[in-house]
Amino acid sequence: MMFDRPARRKYFSHGMTILTGLSIVAIMVPLAAVVYQCVVLGGSVFNLDLFIKGLPYPCTPRQGVTCQQGGLAVPIVGTLELIALAALYSVPIGIGAAIFAVEYAGERASARIIGMVADVLAGVPSIVAGAFVYALIIIYDPTIVFSTFSGSIALSVLMVPIVTRTCEEALRTVPNSVREAALALGISRWKTTLRIVLVSALPGIVTGVLLAVARAAGEAAPLLLTLGDGCAHPLQGVTQEGCALPLWIFYGATSPYQNWINLAWGAALLLLLLILVLSIASRLTLDRMARRMRGE
Amino acid sequence: MSPDNPFPPPTSQTLRRVSKWGDRFFLVLVLLATAAVVAVMVALVAVLVYGSREAIESLGLSFLYTRTWNPTGNVYGIVPFAVGTLLTSAIALLIAVPLGLGAAIFLTQQAPGWLRAPVAQLIELLAAIPSIIYGFWGLIVLVPLMRYDVEPLLSKYLGWTGWFGGNPIGLDVLTASLVLSVMAIPTVTAISRDSIAAVPRSQKEAALSIGATDWEVTRRAVLPYARSGIIAGIVLGLGRALGETMAVTLVIGNRNAIPTSLFSQGQTIASLIANDFFEVANPTEVPALLEAGLILLVITLVINIGARLTLARFQAGRGVGAE
Numbered sequence: 019m020m021f022d023r024p025a026r027r028k029y030f031s032h033g034m035t036i037l038t039g040l041s042i043v044a045i046m047v048p049l050a051a052v053v054y055q056c057v058v059l060g061g062s063v064f065n066l067d068l069f070i071k072g073l074p075y076p077c078t079p080r081q082g083v084t085c086q087q088g089g090l091a092v093p094i095v096g097t098l099e100l101i102a103l104a105a106l107y108s109v110p111i112g113i114g115a116a117i118f119a120v121e122y123a124g125e126r127a128s129a130r131i132i133g134m135v136a137d138v139l140a141g142v143p144s145i146v147a148g149a150f151v152y153a154l155i156i157i158y159d160p161t162i163v164f165s166t167f168s169g170s171i172a173l174s175v176l177m178v179p180i181v182t183r184t185c186e187e188a189l190r191t192v193p194n195s196v197r198e199a200a201l202a203l204g205i206s207r208w209k210t211t212l213r214i215v216l217v218s219a220l221p222g223i224v225t226g227v228l229l230a231v232a233r234a235a236g237e238a239a240p241l242l243l244t245l246g247d248g249c250a251h252p253l254q255g256v257t258q259e260g261c262a263l264p265l266w267i268f269y270g271a272t273s274p275y276q277n278w279i280n281l282a283w284g285a286a287l288l289l290l291l292l293i294l295v296l297s298i299a300s301r302l303t304l305d306r307m308a309r310r311m312r313g314e
Numbered sequence: 315m316s317p318d319n320p321f322p323p324p325t326s327q328t329l330r331r332v333s334k335w336g337d338r339f340f341l342v343l344v345l346l347a348t349a350a351v352v353a354v355m356v357a358l359v360a361v362l363v364y365g366s367r368e369a370i371e372s373l374g375l376s377f378l379y380t381r382t383w384n385p386t387g388n389v390y391g392i393v394p395f396a397v398g399t400l401l402t403s404a405i406a407l408l409i410a411v412p413l414g415l416g417a418a419i420f421l422t423q424q425a426p427g428w429l430r431a432p433v434a435q436l437i438e439l440l441a442a443i444p445s446i447i448y449g450f451w452g453l454i455v456l457v458p459l460m461r462y463d464v465e466p467l468l469s470k471y472l473g474w475t476g477w478f479g480g481n482p483i484g485l486d487v488l489t490a491s492l493v494l495s496v497m498a499i500p501t502v503t504a505i506s507r508d509s510i511a512a513v514p515r516s517q518k519e520a521a522l523s524i525g526a527t528d529w530e531v532t533r534r535a536v537l538p539y540a541r542s543g544i545i546a547g548i549v550l551g552l553g554r555a556l557g558e559t560m561a562v563t564l565v566i567g568n569r570n571a572i573p574t575s576l577f578s579q580g581q582t583i584a585s586l587i588a589n590d591f592f593e594v595a596n597p598t599e600v601p602a603l604l605e606a607g608l609i610l611l612v613i614t615l616v617i618n619i620g621a622r623l624t625l626a627r628f629q630a631g632r633g634v635g636a637e
Binding site: 028122149 | 336337339340341343344345346347348350351352354355357358361362364365366412413414416417419420421423424425433435436437438439440442443444445446447448449450451453454455496499503527528529530532550553554556557558559560564584587588591592603604607610611614615617618619622626
């Protein structure tokens with residue numbers, strides 16, 4: 019029977035508690051190892067040069083040869099440019115779709131379909147998004163298929179579902195009484211949505227945008243198929259080949275040159291810091307929203 | 315109303331006119347945005363089919379069962395990469411499911427209150443670290459560790475199973491699966507945790523009241539209730555593992571052949587695209603790579619839609635149960 023031998027059952031239960039606790043420890047090991055590696059190896063090149071200098075000539079130190087450290091100015095600027103462009107397309111589209119789903123479709127099936135499409139889109143592998151944008155741009159103009167422009171389109175494909183989903187959730191937290199009060203005062207529906215509902219949901223929307231940026235900033239796979247390699251010189255323009263931190267980590271990591279590998283750890287540390295800052299910022303905005311909703 | 319009112323109320327006519335055109339314009343804008351989201355979904359499939367049309371026309375169904383990938387001979391088959399993808403993902407889940415589920419159970423059932431939020435946030439951080447960084451770490455730290463320490467032991471004690479044959483060089487299917495498991499764990503944990511947290515208190519209290527131990531409550535009252543949510547979490551973790559690219563590309567060894575053991579170099583569909591795209595030996599390889607991307611897309615779409623529908627049904631069912 020299930021409930022005889024109380025002592026044995028109790029020990030078994032304690033054993034399982036310890037096992038589940040150990041699984042937490044096991045999960046934390048790779049996290050700690052990755053962060054430790056980035057901080058130690060990336061920290062060794064973490065200085066002003068990292069931010070202002072271009073990439074160094076590839077070289078491995080040996081007797082009588084010292085290598086330049088160089089810096090990541092080009093990939094840093096490239097990543098900022100890519101993210102700004104990608105946010106420019108994906109944020110209005112994501113917010114617009116969320117407004118339609120919540121404010122116009124409401125509880126109807128179309129709202130659920132939009133949510134479903136966004137969820138499924140979020141599950142599309144990033145390399146497939148890259149292949150898609152490559153195949154799309156090459157139909158339009160083969161000369162710009164490897165460019166910052168093309169890379170930013172690929173990143174925006176990954177950002178749209180995140181913005182849509184989080185923005186939808188944020189809009190749903192705005193109580194209906196707020197909308198009704200505004201409409202009762204004779205304010206038109208679009209002004210109610212833009213000036214009142216959207217403003218109330220702003221912290222949640224900011225969170226969504228930050229999460230989407232954090233995701234896009236670290237993606238290398240879609241850029242592999244769309245960005246080209248413009249890391250050697252200062253960036254030319256959005257229709258020329260570009261450069262980005264995550265993609266440069268790939269080049270640095272697979273190169274045989276010691277100074278490139280060191281610099282790739284520097285890039286990894288920079289990305290890690292960027293993502294940490296973005297996730298802390300998004301958590302803070304969420305907390306502020308929660309406090310405000312409790313009326314503090 | 316006094317005639318010198320500085321703020322005359324708008325007449326009902328101007329009000330209606332302004333709001334009518336404003337509302338229509340605004341509705342068109344948000345409809346366009348919605349159409350763009352849906353269009354991306356449709357275009358993903360359509361554009362990839364168009365891009366790979368040459369491969370689809372010349373290879374037909376043979377693409378799905380050919381076991382070699384030979385660009386110079388114009389022979390393309392997805393079998394080695396489909397095997398590599400399924401094998402690495404399966405092993406990754408074998409590791410990620412017990413650990414991820416164990417973590418979710420500990421976080422919701424046993425952990426003291428002050429520990430729950432920080433640990434949950436650390437696991438979220440694990441999901442936020444870019445895959446290229448896992449790959450870089452895997453290449454520099456994990457590959458030598460597997461090559462010199464772990465794999466020789468595995469081949470010594472478990473070599474008889476046939477799974478661990480061949481030279482352990484670290485750059486192989488096993489290492490790729492390990493890195494993938496790290497990346498699948500946060501998905502499994504997050505969704506199982508939400509499903510377990512949604513189990514009503516009464517369910518647990520009923521089990522406790524008849525003298526069940528903590529583990530018996532979890533095993534017999536909580537887990538069965540949260541089952542479909544947990545399954546959805548596992549399937550979404552599988553979706554993540556199937557499409558993972560950079561981490562796998564750096565540690566799997568990149569050999570376009572069917573792996574013969576866990577120590578053989580291999581290739582997944584995603585790593586094939588990442589690797590071969592820039593070294594196409596023959597212009598016919600590009601459409602073939604796009605077709606491989608199309609197949610990966612179809613697999614992940616089926617898996618994600620299935621998991622989302624399960625999750626939606628679970629949530630709907632929970633709503634009924636709460637009444």
